[in-house]
Amino acid sequence: MNRNLKWRFLLIAGISIVSIIYIIPSIFGPKLPYWWKKPLPEEKVHLGLDLQGGMHLVLGVKLDKAIENALEATATSLKDGMRREGVIYDYTKRVDDKSVEIRVVKERFVTQVDDVLKDYYNYHISYPYQGDRTKYLLTLKPAEINLIRKSAFEQAIKTIRDRIDQFGVMEPTVAKQRDDRILIQLPGVKDTQRAIALIGKTAQLEFRLVDDEHSVEKALQGDVPEGSQISYERSRDKVTGRITKKPYLLKKTVLMTGEVLTDARMQTGEYGNAHVSMAFNKVGGKLFAQITGENVNKRLAIVLDDNVYSAPVIREKISGGRAQITGSFTDDEANDLAIVLRAGALPAPVEILEQRTVGPSLGKDSIRRGLQSLIFGTILVLVFMVIYYKLSGLIADFAVFLNLLILMAFLAFFRATLTLPGVAGIILTVGMAVDNNVLVFERIREELDLGKTVKAAIAGGYDKAFITIIDSSATTLIAALILYQFGTGPIKGFAVTLSIGLCGSVFTAVVVSRFIYDWFLSKTNITKLSI
Amino acid sequence: MRFFKDTRIDFLGYWKWAFLGSGLLIAVGIASVIIKGPKYGIDFAGGTIVQVKFTDEVDFPKIREGLAEIGLADSIIQNYGPKTEREVLISMKKTSSSLKGLSEDIKEILTNLFSEKGFEIRRVEMVGPKVGEDLRQQGLWAIVFAIMGILLYAWWRFEFSFSIGAILALLHDTLITMGAISLTNREFSLPVVAALLTIVGYSINDTIVVYDRVRENVRLNKGENYIETLNMSINQTLGRTFLTTFTTFLVVVCLFIFGGQVINDFSFALVIGVIVGTYSSIFIASPFVLIIHNWNVSRTRKSAVSSEKSRIAAHTGPKVTTSKIAAMKKAQQSSKK
Numbered sequence: 001m002n003r004n005l006k007w008r009f010l011l012i013a014g015i016s017i018v019s020i021i022y023i024i025p026s027i028f029g030p031k032l033p034y035w036w037k038k039p040l041p042e043e044k045v046h047l048g049l050d051l052q053g054g055m056h057l058v059l060g061v062k063l064d065k066a067i068e069n070a071l072e073a074t075a076t077s078l079k080d081g082m083r084r085e086g087v088i089y090d091y092t093k094r095v096d097d098k099s100v101e102i103r104v105v106k107e108r109f110v111t112q113v114d115d116v117l118k119d120y121y122n123y124h125i126s127y128p129y130q131g132d133r134t135k136y137l138l139t140l141k142p143a144e145i146n147l148i149r150k151s152a153f154e155q156a157i158k159t160i161r162d163r164i165d166q167f168g169v170m171e172p173t174v175a176k177q178r179d180d181r182i183l184i185q186l187p188g189v190k191d192t193q194r195a196i197a198l199i200g201k202t203a204q205l206e207f208r209l210v211d212d213e214h215s216v217e218k219a220l221q222g223d224v225p226e227g228s229q230i231s232y233e234r235s236r237d238k239v240t241g242r243i244t245k246k247p248y249l250l251k252k253t254v255l256m257t258g259e260v261l262t263d264a265r266m267q268t269g270e271y272g273n274a275h276v277s278m279a280f281n282k283v284g285g286k287l288f289a290q291i292t293g294e295n296v297n298k299r300l301a302i303v304l305d306d307n308v309y310s311a312p313v314i315r316e317k318i319s320g321g322r323a324q325i326t327g328s329f330t331d332d333e334a335n336d337l338a339i340v341l342r343a344g345a346l347p348a349p350v351e352i353l354e355q356r357t358v359g360p361s362l363g364k365d366s367i368r369r370g371l372q373s374l375i376f377g378t379i380l381v382l383v384f385m386v387i388y389y390k391l392s393g394l395i396a397d398f399a400v401f402l403n404l405l406i407l408m409a410f411l412a413f414f415r416a417t418l419t420l421p422g423v424a425g426i427i428l429t430v431g432m433a434v435d436n437n438v439l440v441f442e443r444i445r446e447e448l449d450l451g452k453t454v455k456a457a458i459a460g461g462y463d464k465a466f467i468t469i470i471d472s473s474a475t476t477l478i479a480a481l482i483l484y485q486f487g488t489g490p491i492k493g494f495a496v497t498l499s500i501g502l503c504g505s506v507f508t509a510v511v512v513s514r515f516i517y518d519w520f521l522s523k524t525n526i527t528k529l530s531i
Numbered sequence: 532m533r534f535f536k537d538t539r540i541d542f543l544g545y546w547k548w549a550f551l552g553s554g555l556l557i558a559v560g561i562a563s564v565i566i567k568g569p570k571y572g573i574d575f576a577g578g579t580i581v582q583v584k585f586t587d588e589v590d591f592p593k594i595r596e597g598l599a600e601i602g603l604a605d606s607i608i609q610n611y612g613p614k615t616e617r618e619v620l621i622s623m624k625k626t627s628s629s630l631k632g633l634s635e636d637i638k639e640i641l642t643n644l645f646s647e648k649g650f651e652i653r654r655v656e657m658v659g660p661k662v663g664e665d666l667r668q669q670g671l672w673a674i675v676f677a678i679m680g681i682l683l684y685a686w687w688r689f690e691f692s693f694s695i696g697a698i699l700a701l702l703h704d705t706l707i708t709m710g711a712i713s714l715t716n717r718e719f720s721l722p723v724v725a726a727l728l729t730i731v732g733y734s735i736n737d738t739i740v741v742y743d744r745v746r747e748n749v750r751l752n753k754g755e756n757y758i759e760t761l762n763m764s765i766n767q768t769l770g771r772t773f774l775t776t777f778t779t780f781l782v783v784v785c786l787f788i789f790g791g792q793v794i795n796d797f798s799f800a801l802v803i804g805v806i807v808g809t810y811s812s813i814f815i816a817s818p819f820v821l822i823i824h825n826w827n828v829s830r831t832r833k834s835a836v837s838s839e840k841s842r843i844a845a846h847t848g849p850k851v852t853t854s855k856i857a858a859m860k861k862a863q864q865s866s867k868k
Contacts, residue, residue, distance in 0.1 A: 050793070058662060060628075060661070192655075193631070193635050196630050196631075196632070197630055197631075200630040201630070351628035351629070351659075352627075352628050352629070352630065352632065352657070352659070353628065353659040353661055353662045354657065354658050354659060354662045355632060355634075355655065355656070355657040356654075356655070356656045356657075357634075357654065357655040357656075358653070358654050359651065359652060359653040359654060361584075361651065361653060362582070362653040362654050362793075365791065366791060366793055369789055369790055369791035370790065370791075372789045373782075373785045373786045373788070373789040373790045376785045376789060377781060377782035377785035377786065378782075380781045380782070380785065381778045381781055381782060384777070384778060384781070385778070387532060388532045388533075388774065389532075420793060420794055421722060421725060421794060421797065424786055424790065424794055424797065424798070424801075427782045427783075427785065427786050428729065428779070428782060428783070428786075428801070430778075430782055431775075431778045431779035431780075431781065431782035431783065432733070432736070432775070432778075432779055434774075434775070434778050435736070435771075435775040435778075435779075438771050438774045438775050438778075439740065439771055442768075442770050442771045442774075445533070445770075446767070464747075467743065468739070468740055468743040468744075471688055471739045471742075471743055472735075472736040472737075472739040472740055472743075473736075474684060475681050475684055475685070475732065475735040475736060475739055476732035476733065476735065476736045477732075478677065478680040478681055478684060478732070479677045479680075479681065479728050479729065479731050479732030479735070480728075480729075480732060482673055482676050482677040482680060482728065483673060483677070483725060483728045483729075485673070485676075486669045486670070486672060486673035486676075487673070487721070487725065488666070488721065490721075490722070491721055491722065491724075491725045494725055494729075495725075498729070498732075
């Protein structure tokens with residue numbers, strides 16, 4: 001073997017061996033022996049959701065709501081501030097999606113109001129009535145709006161990631177999409193509805209007093225007293241599955257929120273009924289003791305996302321820094337509720353923009369069908385090549401085979417995802433991969449027609465076909481790359497396999513099959529080429 | 532084995548027939564899209580689909596009744612794949628952004644009707660209107676960018692006339708495939724767009740191979756005139772064209788037959804595209820190169836004549852580029868004939 005051949009041989013052998021090493025884990029799966037796992041890769045080819053089953057979700061975070069919340073909070077804190085300064089005011093309220101309005105009774109409070117307002121440097125302050133200093137308009141600065149949106153979005157992603165981690169899904173994906181969408185992929189998830197409920201629940205926990213001074217019945221007829229509102233307790237009958245709604249009249253004032261929680265756990269009571277027990281931090285513990293101490297014999301409602309879970313009567317001051325949520329839970333529900341409370345509330349509600357779920361049986365079906373078409377297609381192409389090009393066809397077949405090997409190894413190595421369209425991409429690669437060999441073979445035939453020797457014909461064939469191979473592969477690659485750029489999930493998988501297949505087929509046709517010819521020529525002195 | 536050896540078919544002689552045929556096909560396709568309206572799948576239009584496999588014979592009226600009960604009377608219920616699979620696709624325009632989606636309602640009502648063991652929900656897809664709109668835009672841009680990218684590459688590597696021919700061939704393939712999809716009542720979905728892009732890639736691949744030969748033959752000064760050079764190039768690459776088309780066709784048909792319902796529209800588009808893509812490289816892309824070439828030649832000849840006049844008038848050296856000289860020579864040759 002001359003030097004040149006030797007180097008090429010080493011290159012090809014090296015690539016083949018590395019490819020095989022990377023494919024073996026995908027074939028043997030968990031049955032890999034221990035001595036393999038230690039030094040060698042055990043990364044398997046990653047199957048997409050459409051092949052292994054699972055759920056793909058795109059959630060939209062309603063960031064406008066986060067701004068609304070911030071404005072509402074400002075309106076409330078303004079009230080406190082004015083009370084502190086002794087300002088008599090008519091109202092402080094959110095007026096649109098970026099401002100809060102204050103109206104004081106008389107202009108003589110100017111200095112006090114200015115004193116309160118100097119803390120609100122995030123707002124641009126203006127006076128709707130020129131010269132009249134009874135009305136103030138606080139408008140959020142654009143930079144501040146962006147900041148709120150951004151941090152709410154980050155917070156939402158973090159919270160959702162925490163929830164999913166605690167839910168226990170293997171290899172989940174949580175990723176940003178644009179600046180207000182979250183892409184979530186949960187492979188192998190079976191109870192999709194439960195997963196959605198867990199991920200998407202806002203989980204705004206509030207402790208509020210029940211308004212026992214007014215009657216619920218009157219309120220239901222439309223006579224809702226100032227400072228109170230109606231909320232419902234929804235409970236499901238375990239036997240009939242029917243949902244009943246029980247109305248409560250609650251004070252609007254929120255005494256405490258879930259922010260003070262340090263822990264939440266599902267626990268099972270004496271009668272086997274599940275409940276969630278919560279632990280508060282220091283501040284929360286003190287606050288809770290104060291609230292319960294001041295309101296003995298009143299009812300304290302535990303409200304989550306505007307649903308009343310329970311409203312027990314406060315018997316005595318509770319100072320242990322713990323509380324319980326009881327209700328008609330199943331174990332799963334209590335468990336999920338504990339997870340959600342632990343991970344914290346979403347800063348803004350979310351909505352489902354896109355949902356794609358594939359059941360495991362359909363995934364298996366798709367794998368089977370994909371493999372079937374791959375095997376049939378490949379066999380047909382391989383057989384045809386041998387019929388048409390005889391021994392040279394065999395060389396092309398080897399090139400196709402090696403190309404498939406490299407493709408699979410590449411997928412495993414780069415942890416790329418194999419999807420059903422991805423399998424189609426592989427199949428297409430087989431059909432198109434022979435193309436580069438065909439280009440060469442046809443050229444060699446032409447050269448032979450011109451009466452050249454076998455050696456010259458092969459050299460000439462490769463030289464002349466080379467530029468065509470590059471041009472035709474490059475243009476197809478352009479289309480594939482653009483597809484990758486624009487595609488989603490499964491389609492990206494198609495673009496990946498197609499692109500790798502294209503590159504691999506250039507390598508196998510230009511380097512590998514050429515090497516086989518050259519090696520043959522160096523060994524034997526043939527005068528007639530089997531092509 | 533060798534199917535095409537030393538063929539001398541006058542492909543360009545058929546260009547009028549080819550254009551007529553292609554024009555008709557495109558017209559029929561466009562007419563179908565216009566008359567039926569473009570049929571978007573839920574990827575692009577937004578909506579919900581639920582794929583259900585039943586254990587027993589599918590009871591369509593019962594399903595329909597159940598759906599009507601929960602206010603989904605206008606859903607479309609159809610067999611998915613062969614009847615023996617007992618698989619049904621329920622699709623509706625409605626979407627729900629709330630956490631308890633429509634699919635959950637459907638599952639509940641089906642459980643009431645057929646019990647839990649009587650069916651299995653195998654796939655749910657819900658695409659909200661916002662996302663649908665985005666995906667539609669993305670799909671369109673993807674095709675536009677792919678065509679532009681290829682145009683630029685072909686322009687860089689070949690002549691401008693070549694890239695125009697290539698792009699027209701691509702448009703031709705895309706339009707005919709879209710027409711075929713509309714005619715067979717299939718939907719435009721993300722996989723179909725992927726297939727269209729693949730066809731674009733495949734078709735250009737084919738065209739480039741022919742062009743490469745033309746470029747080479749022009750360089751070697753083969754052929755009596757431009758038509759002959761083109762024809763010769765097509766004939767020389769005919770073996771390869773046939774073979775690659777055949778192997779690609781084989782695998783695509785395998786995909787169409789065995790690949791299953793989920794990617795059926797995708798495979799169908801590929802089957803059509805492979806055929807059309809090959810045809811267009813020979814009968815659309817090449818004739819356009821000739822047409823543009825002839826047009827260029829007649830233009831250069833005119834400007835050559837006028838520049839000759841101005842040279843005599845001004846007695847200054849003409850700025851005729853080498854390519855123009857080559858074109859002038861060619862023009863003289865063809866005018867001799």
